[in-house]
Amino acid sequence: MMKLSSKHSALLILALLIAITPFFFPSSYYFRVGSLIFVNGIAVTGIVILTGYAGQISLGHAGFAGIGAYxxxxxxxxxxxxxxFALxxxxxxxxxxxYLVGRPILRLKGYYLGxxxxxxGILVSMVLANERQLTGGPDGIQVPDLGLRGLLKGWGLDLNNSEFWYMLSGLALLLGAWLALNLYNSPTGRALRALHGxxxxxxxxxxxxxxxxLQAFVISAVYASVSGSLLALQNKFIxxxxxxxxxSIExxxxxxxxxxxxxLGAIFGAAILTMLPQLLTVFAEYEMLLMGLVMMLVMIFMRDGLLPSILRLMRGKDT
Structure with missing residues (x-):
């Protein structure tokens, strides 16, 4: 019997979770939350390539999400x-x-690079907020409909808006994860990890x-841009x-x-941080306090992140 590689196992787990989870959704609202998790998951997969693989820090990646959205x-x-095609x-x-921004700033290290x-990121945000005639300014701007639901309906697949975006953003996340996992064990990925060390x-x-x-920075920027584009197309407003x-901090x-x-760990973090505000709404004014407390506890007691720490604990119990 053929043994699955860690890459294929990760993709299989992710695909199964995307496919099976909707059977437990009590309403269409949860499709909306799921699609937001996938969109955020695409962005953080780019952060994994830049920070997890190459060891570089960026605190302005939302600027690229803004470029993709607008x-x-x-x-x-x-x-x-x-x-x-706009995406x-x-x-x-x-x-x-x-590429243009990365050439000079990637000569810096540590918090200087950050x-x-x-x-x-602040510069892009300021341009989008101040160019009112083009971007609508702080009030935002409408985004045209993608127009694919009608095509799918013609093929016999009739989905409501939330289900459509759950499916589309889930497929986009799977593709992004597949590319990132392929990069990990490629010659470029091994060189990036050597650079991180x-x-x-x-x-x-x-x-x-x-x-x-520069390659890692450009690749991660593309991930952030696609994430911003999908968010804009899904919301039809930005x-x-x-x-x-x-x-960027999120x-x-x-x-x-x-x-x-x-x-998988970064996508898991995206899921937790996307769902946590929904779960903590019952605590009203203490919501932000509890979110901060949860994050502090994780950083203190699970320094490698939630998923790697949980898996390590499970392996420890098995042995």
């Missing part, structure tokens, strides 16, 4: 593109911006450190908050909470 809002109106355009623009990337040692054995850092500082927190060195 590409889907503006390109159909001003360029006549279908929203799906691709947004990813391309984000990749170019990440602050420089934060500056980029020690830049000096990686450079000594012939790794082009500057090029790899505001500059998608590129705001707090969204991305990093989700990845670190679940386990930034693991694709």
């Amino acid at each position: 590409a889907c809002a503006l390109a159909p109106v001003h360029l006549g593109l279908h929203p799906a 691709v355009l947004g990813a391309g623009v984000s990749a170019v911006m990440a 602050v420089a990337s934060l500056g980029f 020690s830049e000096i040692a990686a450079r000594t054995v012939g790794v082009d450190v500057a090029r790899l850092k 505001t500059p908050d998608v590129a705001g500082f707090m969204h 991305m990093v927190t989700m990845a670190v909470l679940g386990g930034v060195g693991s694709v």
